[in-house]
Amino acid sequence: MSAYRLSNGGLIDRSKPIDFKFDGKPLQGFAGDTLASALLANDKLLVGRSFKYHRPRGLLTAGAAEPNALVTLGQDGRTETNTRATMVELHHGLEARSQNRWPSLDHDIGAINGMLSPFLGAGFYYKTFMWPAAFWEKLYEPIIRKAAGLGRASYVPDPDTYEKSWAHCDLLIIGAGPTGLAAALTAARSKARVILVDEGSMLGGSLLCETTEINDQPAAEFAAQAIVELSAAENVQILKRTTVVGAYDDNVFGALERVQKHVSVIDDNKPVERFWRISAKQAILATGAEERPLVFGGNDRPGMMMAGAMRTYLNRFAVAPGKQVAIFSNGPSGWQTARDLEANGVDVVAIVTPETASNKSYQGKARIIANAVIAGTSGEKRLKGLTIRHIGSGSEETLACDALGMSGGWSPIVHLACHRGDKPKWSDAHAAFLPPAPRDGLIAAGGAAGTYSLAACLQDGGTLAAEALDNLGHSVSRAEFSTQQDEKAEMPAPFWYVKAPKGKAFVDFQNDVHLKDLGLAVREGYDHVELAKRYTTNGMATDQGKLSNVNAIGILAEATGTSPDVVGTTTFRPFYTPVSFGALTGSHIGAHFHPTRVSPLFKWAEKHGARFVETGLWHRSSWFPKEGESDWRESVDREAKTVRSHAGICDVSTLGKIEIFGSDAAEFINRVYCNGFLKLPVGKARYGLMLREDGFIYDDGTTSRLGENHFFMTTTTAFAAGVLTHLECCSQVLWPDLDVRLVSVSDQWAQMAIAGPNARKILAEIVDEDISDAAFPFLAAREVGLSGGQIKGRLFRISFSGELAFELAVPAGYGEAVADAILSLGEDHGITPYGTEALNVLRIEKGHVTHAEINGTVTPGDLGFGRMVSAKKPDFIGRVMLQREGLQATDRLRLVGIRPLDPAESFVSGSHILDVDAAPTGANDLGHVTSSCFSPHLGHTIGLAMVKHGPELIGEEIVIWNGLKQQSIRGVLCEPVFVDPKGEKLHA
Amino acid sequence: MASLITCPHCGVRPKEEFTIRGDASVTRPSPEADGEVWHAYVHLRDNPRGLHKEYWHHTSGCRRWLVVTRDTVSHDVIDVSDAGALA
């Protein structure tokens, strides 16, 4: 036994015991504990195994930087690996498991890595597993990953919900320690909107473990009262359990709030985590400073921790870290810790310091060993003793102890000030990297700016808040606090490492990087800070080197004979601490992964038994199985045949629809299509091909002229949004002088195709106007009344199927009623609903192209539309570039039809076309099949293909080769129109 | 990249509301212009370090095309104006 709970003191509630488990063993802590403090109170010094050498490790910190005490929480979908025990609030039923050990934490076979360690130095992976290359993926990597793993993720979906939210404020205060609270208390006096964020469950930061008084109150009580005051202020919003993890341009901050990570029973009406984007006009970085470990032999044994962490466990959680505690400190922190330990009746056996003089204000009983260092330590799963080396004489002595508090000085937590690329600056006076100059109203204060005394922090927070508010036009006076002036905290010169350590002297605890690794990196030429980081992996673990980076820089500086200033830091990137994928995804998972668009005819199709297919954000009806049809092909064949023999109705509402107005509307449309539109008569539709400026086809569709200055354009479903944006660009950027206005009306209209020889007969029963061929010829487009003028719709005589066909658009809400009316009116005429699959069959049979052919690499000429391109128009998008030689060449891939030589054989899209007897090589490739289907009309597979010299090869026998299926069949190239080549049905 | 863009029509909005098209310093040549001029317009783009003018579309806002002048190094947005010169 060494660590134990004190009988009184601390901010825990001894009347509220909490049961929890660690590696299956039931333990007890109190409300107010973290998992870490509760483990320590139960004398659980060994909490994890290190990443590479599997060394026994204990708690090193009491906060966010913890590299050792990583545990797995939760079960199944709630499994959360690599959780820092120091950040977990103890709650009933909490079950934590240690990681990176097998079969158990106490008996870990992987610890053999520790014995192999001479072979596992820096750059080991790069050197050892170089050869043979093929072994890396199959052999080396899996073994290394298994041995050097962190926790194991679950494959079960997470049952909890996550969300994102925006917040806006005038002043964001990051951190609610003394500096942040002083800033917030000052800002609360103004009318400015203030957000105060702190990662802890209890606000106060270092005040929670301070023993001094502020305004004649103990520090923790002062903090508690400040929170009460701030909570009552209307202009202050407090976000606790929230870590600001990223600072982005324009003072937008990312913050992770742990809403329900501390509760036993999760309320599923609430998210477990919420990711905030906070937009702030000004921000104060009051994140404090991180204590630096000392680098000496065996500095990683359970029982050793940062001196400041020891004070936290002692004063805030009432846990004594051991019975015989030693201190190794460069600077004042260790002395304060010794004083607090003794005040709580804990024996301090020695204070070791490389400084030459004793700390004058220390009056305690501990033996002071100045001008000395710790050369090595003993103990396996817990610390047993120290080897102390006197710097002057070099003599060594041993000392028994069960805990050690260490301090190598403090590093301001500058991360957020550096996320936008600014670098921190080394200061010899502070023996630390200080934050870069303030930027866009983000300013560091207090410990984060290298100010360490409590009085100075309180003053700094208040002053900077008042200044920030002043910049925003809110004048307030600074809140004043009385506190005892600390002794003048002079930082000694940094002490980077103990020379000739006995055993490994760890720099990066989480990644097991030790002093020798850095030395090796320098010797092998990887002394640049960014190279040394990657060569040794220092700072690359999940803690991102919060404790290790500055020490590594100091060591590199000494090794290369420069200063930390010259070595510089590695790049600070978000996130400051790990963020769950759940929080980043928010509510956009599963069915809400992206929004779903619902066609106005969705419910109509569903009612008639449609099967749906996801296309973009839409769910389109793809076929309508009838009773007795077991196979989708059976339904599709029937639908396609019925359309050709009788009639069919299909939902085409998903097409993009754009209304275009203005006195220059015709001119505008003429410029965005490659074919002519100026002379399109009112009441007529025309097929249009839209090119990109590079001459390739972008999209196609029909545009109808509904009035002299009023057009209605349709686009393909897939490119609806893109075409609208493109047209807006043309009208606003290229030709702002044209009088044209355009707006999407895609959602206003339910649009249905009614196709087949009986289409007119059926429609005539619901359309008020005469729609005979004479009155409503091919390509007519007009507004019509329906069912005796009950509603108005738009009727177009256009056809994708090649049949006598119409497209009818009605106000979306009426879609279902109209489609149902047409179905029932068409019953006697043999009408069937049909879906996109049959639509595809019908269009392939007619050789109509879609984006399967228009894939961004084809020109109008490639599709046989060469003569459609206007030669007269002075200008249109794509005109000049289309004339390029390469786009006019005859050996381009061009559209043809394709069928199997033997009708019993079939092929699929993507198959390649080869000369008969040619080997399937890239050089012999003649082209490929772009669309294919079974044609119920012809009784065999047909396809469209893009083939070199295609139209010139019609009638030729070729090979259709499918490399994926290792299939090769004979085929024949043919005209791309398989049904009604003269278009008689269309014009019926 | 800026997090927030001040649309001259809509005010301050997050970058997610916008679609970026790219270089706004190029001008569409006349249809009679030389092939090389067209080639440059369609295909060649500078990747400047420092000030850069780009077309941004306020897709989830007013749907106007804007010209955003920004610094590719500091990420500062210097100016946002309507591409069609609408006030």
Next chain:
Amino acid sequence: MLEVQLSAKPALFGAAEGLFGTKDASTAGIVLTASTQSTILQVLSPPGATGVAEKLQAWVGAEGAGLRPNGPGNWFVVCDAQPPRESLEALSKTLEGRAELLDQSHGRTRIKVSGPKVTQMLAKGTAIDLREHQFAPGQSAPTLFGHISAQLTRVSPENFEILVLSSFALSLWDSLIVMGREFGIQAHC
């Protein structure tokens, strides 16, 4: 000709209704209402046209309708019910030569969101600063709400309206219920 009675179904027909996240309607922090009988008109004017906003303002004032500026030369006019025919004709007449008037009653769906927690909930969707002095009653703006573009209007301090493309209405409706659960939400359409 056969007699067929054609009736319209709103985009939110059959959407989820009832209480979510609470069992007691009086404790619901959010009330979600589909406004299915609305007439929604879109007005487009050329950049140079003058006086359109004033004319629209006068008409909506007289009609008790709402005006939602959607961008330069672009407005939505929303009416809780179908305005009288003469009134619509009058509007069309005053805009003649100045602007086009389009019926988007079916193309857009109007959702009313209200309650004491409404700004907290809407902040989950939009980056617009919804503090009252930044986005005052009467203000309206097109914005991105989650992954969906929509026109957001503050009708009064605790009453907002979302105007969304009808094909997205169901998706948005479901997202709003998810966002509102923690405050207790009552939805009816």
